[in-house]
Amino acid sequence: MKSPYVSELQANSDITAVFLVQAKDVRQKKSGEPYLSLTLVDKSGDIDAKMWDNVEEIMDSFDRDDFVRVRGRVQIFQNKPQFTIHRMQKIEDREVDLGDFFPVSARGLEEMWLELRALIDGFTNPHLKALLSALFNDPEIARKYRIAPAAKSIHHAWLGGLLEHVLSLCALARMTAAHYVEVDLDLLLAGVILHDIGKIHELSYERSFAYSTEGQLLGHIIIALRMIDEKLRDLPDFPTRLRTLVEHMVVSHHGELAYGSPKTPMFLEALLLHHLDNLDSKMEAMRQHAKRDKSLSGVWTGYLAPMERTVLKKEKFLSESSAAPVSVPVAISPKAEKKVESGSLFGDKLKQALN
Structure with missing residues (x-):
């Protein structure tokens, strides 16, 4: 070791x-x-x-x-x-x-894989079940989906991270679908399981996590559509309109055009998928940032660029004396920090706060 x-x-x-x-x-x-x-x-x-x-x-x-x-x-x-x-x-x-060198999910990869397969086996919609089975019965897809990270660095950036993220979303989907009774749970779960499937080819994770050439040129959304299309060729009875709904969930899951979605979510399951995906990724990003922050003193982390904020180390904050003063950092990005010039009272005060 x-x-x-x-x-x-x-x-x-x-x-x-x-x-x-x-x-x-x-x-x-x-x-x-x-x-x-x-x-x-x-x-x-x-x-x-x-x-x-x-x-x-x-x-x-x-x-x-x-x-x-x-x-x-x-x-x-x-x-x-x-x-x-x-x-x-x-x-x-x-x-x-x-x-010793590659971070891996705290959950067992095989345990998570069996949980995913059990979820797919539980689908009541025969067409969605057939599509998912066709994808995950493919040995290459199964092998890569087991170990792929969910992202290069922002969230669930470890081996098995994609599978862990998807299973977390499945749990959230089941809870929220029970509340919003108009939501089709099978359709929502299909979107959850397929929305990031293209990442098994978009990301390279043989050594460090990086983007593959295919990932750089196409991105995981286009790759996912291509993978789905390939399997649907062997499912001629798959309803055309259901296919359109599945594809829309994949292309709209980022939620906004500015974040890389070709379309914004336009029906309930697509909208819910986007918000659950956004919630789970941001919760994990914040949790990991607070856990891995290297600052040796203080209760605030360094700047978390993807979320444009610093993060409070809550447990450390609560354990410190309530009488001790707490310095709250100015939530400003490193790029913005470089633009702050002295020579004005505001600029000088802001620079003091950043130092």
Whole structure:
């Protein structure tokens, strides 16, 4: 077993460990000499790393998605851990256990897969059941759907994340459909299960999570429509109008044209799918951001760009003395922060708040 993991690193300690290089950037010091700015990861998290000396000897010997053995010191910079690398060496894949480096769902993948298949078996609409069965009886789709992440980084970004996200949505769909009695539960569940199926090809997850060439060129919505169309060719009795409803749910699930949906939701099940998807993804994004925030003091996280806010670490906030003053950060994006100029009373006050 790998040791130490990122989550085990202690400030002001010297360590030797193996990590996966998630990001690599060669930058220049004021002197003109190069230095390395890296993001090193394992399944427990990531850490910002810098290598200041002897960089020219090592910078071309490894790249993003390589495994490296590093020796250096964990320090605190701007209230966050930062790893200063003294020595580094690329190592081969055969020298590591890949399971140590890729985050995976806390739920068992096979357990979740069986739960999904049981849901499909419970459909009362024979046409929707036949379509879903045709898709998930396909060995390649079944294999990839089991392990695919739901996103590159924003939410459920781990192996099995897509399946975990879909099952969470299925639970929400059953609860809300019981409240909104006009909703067709089978149609809603079909939309839930199919809305992100294109992500099994859009995302690459053999090493780090990234977009495949197909994903970059088409996106998961177009890929999903193509996958559905392929299976429907073998289901000639599938009702044409039902097919249109299923396809509309896939293309409208982002909810707004500005967020990549070719169409906005235009019937109950499509609208409900969008809001449930939005709810589950944002809840998980906020939960993970608060959990993984690296700030060592304070009850506020760093800026969460996709949601345009900082997040309160609620448990830490409640556990601190009520008499202690709490500094509330200004919810402003890093890009906006750069635009704040001094020279005015407002600008100076805002800069003080951001520092």
